Amino acid sequence: MSAADATILLVDDHSVVREGYRSVLQKQxxxxxxxxxxxxxxxxxxxxxxxxxxVIMDLxxxxxxxxxAVRRIRQWDKGARILVxxxxxxxxxxxxxxxxGARGYVTKTSPPETLVRAVMDVLxxxxxxxxxxxxxxxxxxxxxxxxxxxxxxxxEFEVLRLLLAExxxxxxxxxxxxxxxxxxxxxxxxxxxxxxxxxxxxxxxxLRQGILTEV
Amino acid sequence: MSAADATILLVDDHSVVREGYRSVLQKQxxxxxxxxxxxxxxxxxxxxxxxxxxVIMDLxxxxxxxxxAVRRIRQWDKGARILVxxxxxxxxxxxxxxxxGARGYVTKTSPPETLVRAVMDVLxxxxxxxxxxxxxxxxxxxxxxxxxxxxxxxxEFEVLRLLLAExxxxxxxxxxxxxxxxxxxxxxxxxxxxxxxxxxxxxxxxLRQGILTEV
DNA sequence: TGCAACGTCGTGAAATTTTCCCGGCCTTGG
DNA sequence: CCAAGGCCGGGAAAATTTCACGACGTTGCA
Numbered sequence: 001m002s003a004a005d006a007t008i009l010l011v012d013d014h015s016v017v018r019e020g021y022r023s024v025l026q027k028q029x030x031x032x033x034x035x036x037x038x039x040x041x042x043x044x045x046x047x048x049x050x051x052x053x054x055v056i057m058d059l060x061x062x063x064x065x066x067x068x069a070v071r072r073i074r075q076w077d078k079g080a081r082i083l084v085x086x087x088x089x090x091x092x093x094x095x096x097x098x099x100x101g102a103r104g105y106v107t108k109t110s111p112p113e114t115l116v117r118a119v120m121d122v123l124x125x126x127x128x129x130x131x132x133x134x135x136x137x138x139x140x141x142x143x144x145x146x147x148x149x150x151x152x153x154x155x156e157f158e159v160l161r162l163l164l165a166e167x168x169x170x171x172x173x174x175x176x177x178x179x180x181x182x183x184x185x186x187x188x189x190x191x192x193x194x195x196x197x198x199x200x201x202x203x204x205x206x207l208r209q210g211i212l213t214e215v
Numbered sequence: 216m217s218a219a220d221a222t223i224l225l226v227d228d229h230s231v232v233r234e235g236y237r238s239v240l241q242k243q244x245x246x247x248x249x250x251x252x253x254x255x256x257x258x259x260x261x262x263x264x265x266x267x268x269x270v271i272m273d274l275x276x277x278x279x280x281x282x283x284a285v286r287r288i289r290q291w292d293k294g295a296r297i298l299v300x301x302x303x304x305x306x307x308x309x310x311x312x313x314x315x316g317a318r319g320y321v322t323k324t325s326p327p328e329t330l331v332r333a334v335m336d337v338l339x340x341x342x343x344x345x346x347x348x349x350x351x352x353x354x355x356x357x358x359x360x361x362x363x364x365x366x367x368x369x370x371e372f373e374v375l376r377l378l379l380a381e382x383x384x385x386x387x388x389x390x391x392x393x394x395x396x397x398x399x400x401x402x403x404x405x406x407x408x409x410x411x412x413x414x415x416x417x418x419x420x421x422l423r424q425g426i427l428t429e430v
Numbered sequence: 431t432g433c434a435a436c437g438t439c440g441t442g443a444a445a446t447t448t449t450c451c452c453g454g455c456c457t458t459g460g
Numbered sequence: 461c462c463a464a465g466g467c468c469g470g471g472a473a474a475a476t477t478t479c480a481c482g483a484c485g486t487t488g489c490a
Contacts, residue, residue: 014323020235
């Protein structure tokens with residue numbers, strides 16, 4: 001390996017998966033994996049100490065997740081190049097990741113070549129999105145499913161978060177210091193704005209859009 | 216590799232992850248990966264043609280999932296040895312997998328040694344469960360969270376499935392040829408039996424227990 | 431400046447749903 | 461034969477959801 005190799009930090013909470021990254025990337029000349037992290041906090045720490053040219057980041061991880069880790073790293077270094085590599089094949093996560101500052105989004109179902117290609121693209125300063133996600137994004141545009149983050153006001157979004165966290169109407173009213181009636185009204189309004197008829201649909205939409213991650 | 220090596224079939228829809236398995240297992244003498252599949256149907260086909268000593272199987276895959284693949288393979292060969300290796304850290308999936316006929320359940324967060332150890336144990340005829348899942352199982356027993364599959368009658372479970380599939384009360388009544396009133400009554404009874412107060416909690420419990428997988 | 435648009439909060443009343451209690455019907459097992 | 465329990469639904473009370481409406485403050489823009 002020459003000193004001019006591009007240095008890479010791998011972030012994934014599954015050690016066997018990191019092993020897979022390594023194996024794929026090693027075959028590619030010009031790349032060198034210099035560190036691995038198993039969660040967002042460790043990733044942030046290692047980014048600061050190792051200053052890699054590229055971060056390959058999973059999203060679902062214990063503690064602070066991938067999106068938040070992307071945000072923090074980009075806050076510390078506006079030029080950081082982060083490629084998100086995840087199992088989530090829905091557009092909501094991709095939008096969130098890119099908005100948080102990721103320079104690429106590739107799904108784990110993609111063949112190794114796609115990952116390698118994306119790594120090269122991001123290193124070259126391009127934005128890399130895997131084809132399946134491009135397709136998802138197109139679909140979500142066509143189907144016209146409202147993006148919660150876009151159509152909801154801050155207050156509504158906050159209530160939605162609390163609802164998804166399994167709080168009762170009364171508990172939410174309590175924490176927000178408003179009348180339970182207001183919460184109920186907002187709950188109804190949220191469902192209306194998002195175009196869902198039941199709480200069950202609401203939860204599933206939230207999962208699709210990455211508002212609700214853990215179960 | 217000697218002819219006495221134990222043969223292994225890898226099943227995972229993420230190619231980079233399969234690459235990781237290979238890398239880890241290669242280091243272990245006496246093991247040989249002879250085939251890879253990316254979904255349940257392919258796994259079943261390859262099992263029949265290759266007759267591996269062990270199958271390492273992911274759960275979440277497109278088409279027929281891992282649980283169903285386990286069931287089919289075991290139906291074809293009662294002696295099949297299948298080790299489930301998945302990201303899902305909840306007890307519900309583990310119970311389902313073992314009941315379907317898996318001989319082991321290891322999470323992807325486990326260190327490579329745990330996977331290797333489990334592979335050896337299953338090949339030796341033992342049942343292998345990773346420590347974190349043992350712990351989860353213990354917790355679920357303590358917390359007393361009701362297992363939907365156990366406490367619900369077949370009819371109730373069917374209604375639950377339909378509810379989770381985003382059907383309205385009327386639609387379910389239609390498909391089951393009963394009165395909407397009955398469905399509403401069952402809906403209420405289900406929530407009572409499972410000890411949840413809202414539909415949102417209901418969906419999240421279903422996710423935890425693996426009743427609802429796709430979003 | 432003024433005012434239109436919008437977010438936030440809340441009330442009241444109607445509409446709907448949820449919940450609880452009930453009885454009837456059927457099957458299963460002792 | 462009886463007891464237990466799953467399945468089906470009616471009736472009525474209780475709770476929630478929904479809709480219409482108004483007040484208040486902020487923002488943005490003509």
